[in-house]
Amino acid sequence: MLSILWCKLYCVLVSHCCNLSEPLNNLSATVEKTPKQTQYSPLPLRCFWVPPIRLIRLFYCCAGIFLDYEKGGQLRTKSIDLLNLTPETDVNELLSDIRAAEPLITSSCVEQVKVLICRLQEKVSQKDDRKFYLFRALQAHILPLTNVAFNKSGSSFITGSYDRTCKIWDTASGEELHTLEGHRNVVYAIAFNNPYGDKVATGSFDKTCKLWSAETGKCFYTFRGHTAEIVCLAFNPQSTLVATGSMDTMAKLWDVESGKEMSTLAGHFAEIISLSFNTTGDRLVTGSFDHTAILWDVSTGRSVFHVLTGHRGEISCVQFNWDCSLIVTASLDKTCKVWDADSGQCLATLLGHNDEVLDVCFNYTGQLIATASADGTSRVFSAETFQCLCQLEGHKGEISKVCFNPQGSRVLTASVDKAARVWCVNTGVCLQVLEGHSDEIFSCAFNYEGDTIITGSKDNTCRIWH
The missing domain is CATH 2.130.10.10 (YVTN repeat-like/Quinoprotein amine dehydrogenase)
Structure with a gap:
């Protein structure tokens, strides 16, 4: 089983935050395409003053806005869902509703938000009938690849390999930008710190994780502490933490700024093979060969509630949905399960496959x-x-x-x-x-x-x- 999983894990799925590239009066955002549905459901602020917004991030594929702001010296994030935005939506009325419910949207940034929503709205009716054609075939490594991942803008991507390296590539030209060398064994787990895309994390069978500059290829830190192979990793959406999962049954949280270990998440009794942050970055779910998944409080390093039990085989993959309400787990028992992220209750078992779900x-x-x-x-x-x-x-x-x-x-x-x-x-x-x-x-x-x-x-x- 392990060889099967090591051949397929861990490609960083295109994460839930967009690349911040377009300045608008000291705000930045990228406007992108939308899905077919939208609803507005802002989260209430529990404060009596309005902290300044540092960044506004607009997402096309899940149609929403993330607001990054500081409170008490900490970077925090709030989300506004726009899952029912259509070409017929009255943007002024929508903006009025947003302002009434969300004190972070002040008069100083309301016009920027309107511009972004209007551009988002323009994408709704676009049809997707694209055909894909081979652009480049790259002899990327001297040994087999392990994983591939894009940065948020899609301007570059990374490849990991059994040759102990990770490479950064320019998508437009196929040119190799940097070779990240230093690991002493297979580079298996790789990720950009999307939405920012200026850092890369690599996890290796040499039991270490390395943090790199995506712009220069320089290694910032080597995270040491695991006692077995690292097979999965992820940045939190705020790009302040890296989570690593290992065959030593542990997950660890590392501080991106200082390079220090923040927490060791101990609770599984077999290898951790998959992990995922929720979109607000305050929860982490881990999946293990012990047939269970565990939801963790990132701030304390403790499990939020009892272990998610019910699978009869090894977990192969775990993931949160967009609004953090659901967790899905895949298993070698031929099923997937959907869980309520708040209560830990199993809501459904997805049946139909007659072999392992990978x-x-x-x-x-x-x-x-x-x-x-x-x-x-x-x-x-x-x-x-x-x-x-x-x-x-x-x-x-x-x-x-x-x-x-x-x-x-x-x-x-x-x-x-x-x-x-x-x-x-x-x-x-x-x-x-x-x-x-x-x-x-x-x-x-x-x-x-x-x-x-x-x-x-x-x-x-x-x-x-x-």
């Missing part, structure tokens, strides 16, 4: 769940009714990776049959087969715009598809 993910709005199985199929489920909406059939071998495009209209799968496939979410029809690799594909990703795909293979290459 990967699972929510779409960006959290309304759909996609699974990947060793039975060679993928399935799409409703996160509301938990019914199977479509079964994606066509691969000739196990599927090790699945992900949605940011718009939620397509599913991408990677398989041991040496091909990746693009599927229509609504119909389950295979729209395109991406062929050319000479060995199994175990990692794949969409960029945040959804117009570029990267695939990583055991043939030592990665391919860029536009």
Whole structure:
């Protein structure tokens, strides 16, 4: 089982925050495409004064705004969901509702917010009928790749390898920008600190995690403390922490600024194979070969409630949905389970696969769940009714990776049959087969715009598809 999982884990799915690139009067944001639905549900502030906003982040794929502000010397985040935004939405009325409910939106930034929402609205009716064509085939490493991941803007991506290195690539040209050297064993887990994209974390079988500058390739810190291989890692959305999961049964939290270990999360009785922060960064879920998942309070390093139990096989993947209300777990027991993130109650068991489920993910709005199985199929489920909406059939071998495009209209799968496939979410029809690799594909990703795909293979290459 372990060899199967090590061939497929951990490709950082396109995370829930956008790249901050466009200044607007001392605010910055990136405006991107929207899904088909939107509702406004701001979270109340528990204070009597309005702290200044440092950043406004607008998300197209899950249609919402994140407000980064300081309180008590700490960077905090609030979210405003816009999941029902349509071309017919009255932006002025929507903005008025937002201002009435959200004291952080003051007169000093209201015009910037309006501009961003208007540009977001323009994307709603855009159709997605894109075909992907091979742009570059890169002889990326001298040994097989382990994982691939985009930065938020999609301007660069990273590859990890059994050759003990991680490489940073320019997406537009296919040029190698930096080789991150220093690990003494396989570089397995890799991630950008999205939405910022200026740092990279690498986790290795040498039991260490390294933090790098994405701009210069310089190593800032080497995090030491695990006693076995690191197989999963993630930045929190605020880019202040890195979480690492290891075969030593522990997860650890590391401070990005100081390089110090903040917490050791002890509670599992077998290897931790997957972990995920929620979008506000105050919770972390870990999945283990002990058949359980645990939800942790990031600030204290303690479990929030009892262990999530019910699977009869090893956990292969865990993930939060967009609004942090649900957790999904995939297992080698051929099922997935959906859990209430507040109570820990199991809400549903997703059935249908006749072999191990190797990967699972929510779409960006959290309304759909996609699974990947060793039975060679993928399935799409409703996160509301938990019914199977479509079964994606066509691969000739196990599927090790699945992900949605940011718009939620397509599913991408990677398989041991040496091909990746693009599927229509609504119909389950295979729209395109991406062929050319000479060995199994175990990692794949969409960029945040959804117009570029990267695939990583055991043939030592990665391919860029536009």
